[in-house]
Amino acid sequence: MPNHIPPITAADPSAAFQRLLTVLDTLRTECPWDRKQTMETLRHLTIEETYELSDAILDGDLTEVKKELGDVMMHLVFYAKIASETNDFTIVDVLNSVCDKLINRHPHIYGDVEVQDENDVKRNWEQIKLKEGNKSVLGGVPASLPALVKASRIQEKARGIGFDWENKTQVWEKVEEELQEFKNEYNVVDNEAIDLEKAESEFGDLIFSLVNYARFIGINPENALEKTNRKFIKRFQYIESKAKDNGKALQDMTLAEMDVYWNEAKKL
Incomplete structure (x- = not known):
């Protein structure tokens, strides 16, 4: 006999979320493919779904954004389902954990801390993370992030605790400095041997400084x-x-x- 299909409940987020949990519970129990999955086997699929969501956002295709958000949501619930089977944590633990984190890191909303602007918010956020046990402000930047995205996140986090240039003129001067250093290592005019290791290092510095300038003027380099x-x-x-x-x-x-x-x- 086919399983009962959970009904759609319009305009009720909690009921819609419970519907997803019910469907996934059924699939995990009765579908051979879903039964076989582990966190490790899902990982690369989750990365793929995240990139598909990114593509939909860049395309401005909101129909696809809705679809891909659902796929990502399903994956998140799937991970929690797997963990619940080993009594490590449940989806309730996951949701309460993120709520507690958001409340704790927004003392200007849920406490008596005063802020003037978003920069104060970011500074407070990083300081709270250090109090929570992070050994470095940069510790929260995933090692496996693509290099361009990682450069942006590193710079944003450094800025969050006040380590930043004062104005965009200084940042552009740094770009020109790095460009000159790269040209010194990779001379396109003279027919001299190139030290590729040094050239690569200087080219990385140049890209990093360009990412910094982009961030400073409000451009997302990625x-x-x-x-x-x-x-x-x-x-x-x-x-x-x-x-x-x-x-x-x-x-x-x-x-x-x-x-x-x-x-x-x-x-x-």
């Missing part, structure tokens, strides 16, 4: 680079399409010929 990636893909695929329409292969075209199509793509 979003900016991803938009450029997508723009390049769109224009390059236009070249491929036009070449195919004209019976040509890209590898047989000159750069000048490809540039014609590239410039056309820029106008679209």
